[in-house]
Amino acid sequence: MGSVQRAMRLLETVAAHAYGAPAKQLARETGLALPTAYHLLRTLVHEGYLRREKGLFFLGDAAERLGRSGAQQKRRSTVADTLAHWRDSIGVPVYYAMYRDGEIEVICVSDSHQAPAVEEWADFRETGHAHAIGQCLLSQLDEEARRDHLARYPVRPLTPNTVRDNDALLRRLARTGRMEPVVERQEYAIGTVCAAVPITVGTTAATMAISLPVHQADRLLPAAHRLQAEIGRHLGSLTLSISI
Template sequence: MTETPARSGGVQSVERVFELLELINDAGGEVTLSELAASTDLPLPTIHRLLRTLVTKGYVRQLPNRRYALGPRLIRLGEGANKQLGALARPQLKQLVDALGETANMAVLDSDMVVYIAQVPSLHSMRMFTEVGRRAHTHDTGVGKAILAQLDDETVRRIVSRAGMPTPTEKSIGSIDDLLADLAVIRERGYSIDDGEQELGVRCFAMAVPNSPTPTAISVSGPVSRVDDHFAKRAVPLLTRAAQTISTELNVTA
């Protein structure tokens, strides 16, 4: 069977497969066949044929309620991609630590949560520590809010409604309206601040990586005794430079 060339010069069936996977992901990880059909111009028989192939390969699974969900084989691919992305960014994270003395992290949006994919720890005995691979909510983390600020409000509402808004500290944002107001400030300012929202006594400055293939952010974090306004004046320009360098390297690699 001869594949139909896509307008972009690629293979049309491959482009359609990735379109369906992205639609399932954007819907929160599972959808009905009719929901997919309403979200794309693809004919229903084509959608069904592609889904059947993806189910056979393990990249999509059909649930007992006949909804389609992302499959387990995507996890291995995602973990491999995250490791490569983290390795690419590690030199920039190390430069942040060398210049600022505090822990630097990188995280990506994974469904409705953020997952930390790289870290260079501070040399201080008292420091912020987040395990690589840890998943966290978007609304109470610096990296999460930096990522959300790159999305439109309706997408933010969907993500938060699915994930929930727990308040681990008294400073955590607990309502969608307060979150959207904070995101508006972040968009104007260019970076996010987690001021004890995930852990009391810890402050984090974070910035999105522009033009990244998946929503991505980097951050520097430490105790409030060291991460103060003076620290911010030094950190923000360095975060900006690091985020832009990572963005450039990602797009060169792509």
């Protein structure tokens, strides 16, 4: 444990020197004996956590990967906390999804016993035509990208309410207003209604969505508009967090 603590002190000290630092300076600043500092620095260089150039030590690739991983986890935690707050304040399960590399990705879902999420009984990636998340993401793409997606994941009926074919879906998407919530009623799952709100994250299509049992359908649009208002108030502080 002592060696780990000393190694961490060295890493933190190196990180504070953007232009590198020699072993003697690092030993002095960390309060380590020079032989101990040399031994730990050699080990950290060997493991890729540090690199040495012209007698100076810098953070290595392994340390930078750790930093990126930690930052990504922090961003994910921020998104999860925000979705949980909206779940509790609005009283609905909340979903966050993106369209990335030609695929629908549900990044985070926040639900509870009182507000359960929709069961993913058919792969969300392959059934974007049938749920509000997918329809909202596809509505943000251009015509060519939509047709490319549907060529890979063509429309297929999931319930009696599912859109019938690719052309019918494309016509519906073309009519969708740029910032309007997208609503589907029992198209993905009988007994469930959903709404999704479009979000702009740079050039990436993204959305936050909600779902409700069909007997609470009258709550859907008011809840979606409330979510949209919350997103508008907090998007500035969330922009970096949701780009994950």
